[in-house]
Amino acid sequence: MLQREVLAELGLTAWAPHVPGSEPPPPPDPRVLAMLAKTVGMSPQALADVGIVLPGLERLREASVKRALWPRLRGLRTHP
Incomplete structure (x- = not known):
């Protein structure tokens, strides 16, 4: 819990698998995800x-x- 609160204060989103009965984590910004994945x-x-x-785009x-x-x-990074 503390880790998620600290990450939220920093403007970051912790990704975690969804546990039934719990609140699902917010989805990452698709623009940020696409840019970083391409990189x-x-x-x-x-x-x-x-x-x-991953941080939000503004961060x-x-x-x-x-x-x-x-x-x-x-x-x-994947190396050929």
């Missing part, structure tokens, strides 16, 4: 399945948010 060479659905916490303008996100995305 790492994955389909948007594959990126969503990985479970990385990607913040340097600290980008610095925290890019190392995780680099680790997902």
Whole structure:
């Protein structure tokens, strides 16, 4: 619970599988998901399945948010 509250305060959305009887998590911004998936060479659905916490589009303008996100995305890049 605390982790989700902290992430919400930071403007981030934690992805988690839906547990029956619980409130479903909010969907990620499809624009952000598509852009980031293209960057790492994955389909948007594959990126969503990985479970990385993605910031909203407006949050990607913040340097600290980008610095925290890019190392995780680099680790997902597919190499030919």
